[in-house]
Amino acid sequence: MNDPYIKSMENVWKGTEHVRVNEGKLLELAGRMKESEMEVPAWDVIPVQPERNCSLSHWLNFICWINTINFAFSNFEPPFNKFAVEYPEGSFWSGAFAMEACFSRAYREGTPVFDAKYMRKISKKDVERIFRPTDKDHQIPMLWERWRIFHEIGEVLLDRYGGLWQNLFEEARWRAFRNGKGAVEQLVEFFPSFQDYRYYKSSLLCFHKRAKLLVMMYYGRAVNSEGRFPLIEDIDDIGPIADYEVPKALKFLGVLEYSPEFEAMLNDRYVFSENDDQEVESRLAMSYAMKRLCEEAGVNMAQADYYIWNMGRKSKDPHILVPTTDY
Numbered sequence: 001m002n003d004p005y006i007k008s009m010e011n012v013w014k015g016t017e018h019v020r021v022n023e024g025k026l027l028e029l030a031g032r033m034k035e036s037e038m039e040v041p042a043w044d045v046i047p048v049q050p051e052r053n054c055s056l057s058h059w060l061n062f063i064c065w066i067n068t069i070n071f072a073f074s075n076f077e078p079p080f081n082k083f084a085v086e087y088p089e090g091s092f093w094s095g096a097f098a099m100e101a102c103f104s105r106a107y108r109e110g111t112p113v114f115d116a117k118y119m120r121k122i123s124k125k126d127v128e129r130i131f132r133p134t135d136k137d138h139q140i141p142m143l144w145e146r147w148r149i150f151h152e153i154g155e156v157l158l159d160r161y162g163g164l165w166q167n168l169f170e171e172a173r174w175r176a177f178r179n180g181k182g183a184v185e186q187l188v189e190f191f192p193s194f195q196d197y198r199y200y201k202s203s204l205l206c207f208h209k210r211a212k213l214l215v216m217m218y219y220g221r222a223v224n225s226e227g228r229f230p231l232i233e234d235i236d237d238i239g240p241i242a243d244y245e246v247p248k249a250l251k252f253l254g255v256l257e258y259s260p261e262f263e264a265m266l267n268d269r270y271v272f273s274e275n276d277d278q279e280v281e282s283r284l285a286m287s288y289a290m291k292r293l294c295e296e297a298g299v300n301m302a303q304a305d306y307y308i309w310n311m312g313r314k315s316k317d318p319h320i321l322v323p324t325t326d327y
Contacts (some may be wrong), residue, residue: 001294003300004177004185005206006287012203013288016099016281018262019247021289025254032295038303042224043217048093048101052221056229059221060165061114066100067214068153068193069146071255071325073099076141076271080321083131092134093222095313099131099140106130114164119152145325149193156191169218170229174230176215176238184238187211196242200280207283209327216302218239223302236300240287244319246305247286249312255289256282271321279322293323 008061043063044052050062073083073095084094087101103113112118113129127147131140140146161167167317172183187194188211192206196207216238234240238248250256258266274277294304 001239001291002177002234002237003041003212005208006239007072007293008204008206011283011286012201012205013284015201016285018259018278019281019285020118020257021285021292022255026289028293029253029255030293032095032296033293033299033304033307034285035039036307038297038299038307040223040302041306042158043220044224045097047088048104050095052224057164057166058114060169060218061104061228062100062252063217063221064097064165064214065119065153066103067210067217068149068191069099069325070096070210070213071327072142072323073140074319075139075320076321076323078269079137080269080318081138084134084138085132086134097131099312102131115156116154117309118154119150120158122150122154122222142323142325149215149325151306152193153191160190169230174232175234176212177234182234183323184208184211193325198275198280198283198285200275200277205280205284207215207287207326209242212238212301213241213243216305219302220306235302238301240301241305242283242287244282244322245312246290246308247282248306248315248319250286250289252312252315252317253308255293256285266318269318273327274322274324279320282320303309 042052043049050058075081082094083098084092084201085098085101086092087105087107093101106113125149127143127150131143133139148283157163157165168186170181172178172181172186175182176184194208194211196209198207204239219232219235222231247256251258265278290301290304293302297304
């Protein structure tokens with residue numbers, strides 16, 4: 001794993017106070033992973049995601065635009081409902097799948113949600129219409145932030161890449177990292193909303209969750225495309241995807257252990273802020289654990305992240321609440 005951003009964490013990720021890694025449980029889990037069939041999902045849940053026979057340009061449009069706002073789907077006030085939509089009639093989706101369903105619904109309704117010219121000037125009214133929920137109790141949080149991000153992304157995409165995500169990937173030569181010119185690196189450098197930093201014990205930490213997830217999700221469809229889509233040549237270099245679901249899953253599996261204070265705050269649905277110690281340590285500890293799991297099990301992050309995320313779906317514990325556009 002040769003993710004250049006991991007180096008920013010190496011000096012501090014073992015010194016966390018509120019979250020610790022249980023090495024025995026980590027090795028036990030890695031052993032199970034070695035014996036498991038490690039799947040890389042194609043991200044083809046129909047009708048929320050495009051069909052497998054879609055074009056390369058359509059897949060890039062979909063996976064890139066959804067990851068511009070792939071963050072914060074639980075509301076931050078009681079009863080902390082997740083964003084939910086009904087699409088098509090009789091099919092209900094929540095969380096990130098609900099957001100993806102909104103893009104697919106809008107596209108099929110004729111809204112040009114994959115057109116950078118439209119998105120850089122999209123009205124707040126149109127954003128509200130696109131993300132209309134099942135009811136008023138399940139609305140998408142942080143709508144204003146998503147509206148602002150659409151304007152930014154549309155502007156940069158037009159000015160630098162002619163409005164086409166494929167131009168970004170071709171400039172990256174279908175690599176995540178390329179001495180500052182890889183797809184992940186370009187997303188972080190040229191699109192401010194993809195930048196994901198934290199300060200901890202005088203260190204600047206570089207997580208960049210959404211940028212890495214975007215490239216990793218693209219790869220999921222590419223590796224299942226029977227050669228129709230270019231692969232990400234350095235997929236094994238992509239590091240941990242530091243979100244709120246993977247720490248919850250790792251805690252459920254016994255790999256992460258929380259201090260009594262932190263656990264009580266989670267159970268009380270306390271709303272943390274960016275750079276709170278517990279928030280940063282949760283991301284740090286899960287990053288260390290996921291890197292170790294990949295090394296011990298001999299898998300890449302695309303395989304490990306999906307495996308852990310899937311296992312964590314069995315957990316009924318609450319995840320950390322943080323009003324952030326980072327994850």
